[in-house]
Amino acid sequence: MLSPTEVRTTVHGLVTDLLRETGPDVPELTGTEELHTLGLSSLALARLILELEEAVGFDPFERDAVLSDVRSLNDLVTVYQRGLAA
Amino acid sequence: VDTSGQLVVVGDRFAEFLNHPGTIAASQLAGRETAGLVAGQGLSADVLAGLAAPVPVRQELTHKRLAKNVMIGEPYTVDDGYAAPLLLDERCETLEDHLTGQHIPAVALTEAARQTWTAVTEMFYPSGPRPTRFVIDELSSRFRCFVFPLPATLFYRVLAHERDAVQRRFHAEITVHQSGVDAAQFDVRFRVVLEKIGVKQEFLAARQALARSTNDREVSQA
Numbered sequence: 001m002l003s004p005t006e007v008r009t010t011v012h013g014l015v016t017d018l019l020r021e022t023g024p025d026v027p028e029l030t031g032t033e034e035l036h037t038l039g040l041s042s043l044a045l046a047r048l049i050l051e052l053e054e055a056v057g058f059d060p061f062e063r064d065a066v067l068s069d070v071r072s073l074n075d076l077v078t079v080y081q082r083g084l085a086a
Numbered sequence: 087v088d089t090s091g092q093l094v095v096v097g098d099r100f101a102e103f104l105n106h107p108g109t110i111a112a113s114q115l116a117g118r119e120t121a122g123l124v125a126g127q128g129l130s131a132d133v134l135a136g137l138a139a140p141v142p143v144r145q146e147l148t149h150k151r152l153a154k155n156v157m158i159g160e161p162y163t164v165d166d167g168y169a170a171p172l173l174l175d176e177r178c179e180t181l182e183d184h185l186t187g188q189h190i191p192a193v194a195l196t197e198a199a200r201q202t203w204t205a206v207t208e209m210f211y212p213s214g215p216r217p218t219r220f221v222i223d224e225l226s227s228r229f230r231c232f233v234f235p236l237p238a239t240l241f242y243r244v245l246a247h248e249r250d251a252v253q254r255r256f257h258a259e260i261t262v263h264q265s266g267v268d269a270a271q272f273d274v275r276f277r278v279v280l281e282k283i284g285v286k287q288e289f290l291a292a293r294q295a296l297a298r299s300t301n302d303r304e305v306s307q308a
Contacts, residue, residue, distance in 0.1 A: 021251035043252045043279060046287035061290060068294045 002056055004081045010055050011077050015040075018048055031074040038073075058083055095137060097128015097176030100235045103188040127190060127235035128176035130154070140171045147208045148201040149220070155179050157198040158240060161206045167243035168206045172198055172262065174235070189232040192270070196227060199260040199272040202240045207256065207278060211247070219284035224275040231269050238264035253279045 002010065012029050019026045019038060027033070035045065045067065053059040060083040061067055070076050093110045096103055104111050109126070112133050125139035131153065134141045140159035148156050155178045159171040174181060180194040204220055239262075246257040255277050262270040279287075 018251060041252070042291065043283060043287050046290060047252050047283045049290070050283060050286050061293065066293055066297045067290045068297065 001084060004084065007056060007080045007084060008077045011052065011073070011080060014048060014051050014055065015073065018044060018051075029073060031072065031077065033073050034071055035073065035076070052080065056080055056084070092122050092124050094124045094126040094236055095129060095133070096126040096235045097174075099176035099181060100128050100188065103235055124237065126237065127172065127174040128181070129173070130175050130177070134173065140173065142173050142175075143170070143205055147205040149204050150201070152179075156201065157194070158201050158205060161202065161209055161242070163210075164241065167241060168202075168210065169239050169241050170202050170205065172233075172238040172240055172264075174198070189234055192227070192229050195229070195233060195262055195270050196225075196272070198240060199227075199262070199270075199274070202242050202260055203256070203258055203274060203276065206242050211254070211256075211278075213254070213278060213280075217281040218278050219281050221277045221279060221284065222274065223277060224273075226273045228271045229269070230271070231267060233262060233264050233269045236264060238262055238269075252283060253277045 008031070012031070015038070016026055016029060018040070022039065022044075027038075040048070049059060049061060049067075060079045063083070063086075065079045065083075070079060092108070094108060095112055095115065096109050098104070098111045098113050103109065110123070112129055115123075115133065115136070120137055123137055125134055125137045129137075129139075131141050142153065142156040143158055143160040145151070145153050145156045148158065150156055154175045157172065157174050157178060159173050161168045161170040163169075174190065174194060176182070178194070180191065180197050184191050184194075200222075207220070241261045241263055243259045244256060245259055246255075248255050255275070257275045258273075260272040260274070261268050
């Protein structure tokens with residue numbers, strides 16, 4: 001099972017990879033970025049969640065999490081970290 | 087209609103149109119020579135084959151489950167795009183419960199246009215082995231004149247085509263051409279996404295809509 005730190009690294013890594021496919025200028029992620037300011041469409045987020053499911057072994061949005069409650073990258077990391085603890 | 091020795095074969099559902107000279111109902115073909123017969127609309131794939139006319143394209147290319155609902159023949163390339171014959175089976179979903187006059191209803195032409203952009207994309211812009219979904223972003227239509235149960239062709243032209251990390255986007259134009267006239271025209275913007283991603287996007291959106299709906303009810307009941 002991944003540690004909370006590994007979850008954070010995984011989320012940041014996959015978001016960075018996705019952003020690289022959409023444009024050459026990928027910012028250094030701090031976690032405070034709002035998902036919509038990163039330019040992630042709902043379809044891109046769906047792909048990200050599928051990739052995260054493969055990487056961490058579960059999808060918290062299949063349970064009780066709702067994507068509209070997730071504003072920032074830190075929020076997204078927290079949803080997965082809570083899922084690990086559950 | 088050229089009635090000089092030719093008869094247009096039309097599905098029996100178009101009873102009013104069959105009152106015109108130069109037409110013959112599909113049910114009247116039994117035992118008749120096919121020379122001089124032209125395939126109109128409303129015909130099944132079997133009748134079309136018997137007339138040595140183009141037959142419907144493979145149904146999976148149109149994303150239809152039932153063969154009778156396929157409305158076009160196999161697309162082919164033309165100078166500035168693609169073309170496919172309009173081939174309406176009178177049992178198809180948009181005709182079977184339509185209070186018909188003599189013409190083809192606009193909703194049937196709209197579905198035929200959708201099948202055209204779907205089949206052309208599947209044939210000429212393939213996505214690879216993984217299944218895809220087509221998502222319509224914009225669709226506008228113009229119906230300039232009636233389309234009757236006579237031979238007709240859909241012409242398809244890609245106006246723009248681009249790809250990003252999660253989808254391919256198309257902007258295209260479809261024209262329904264009959265008897266020398268562009269009778270209807272469609273302008274569409276659609277996306278092709280991997281089915282797996284599309285299913286997940288839809289699931290997430292449904293969950294959010296449900297959450298919003300529940301919150302709205304709570305607010306209105308407060």
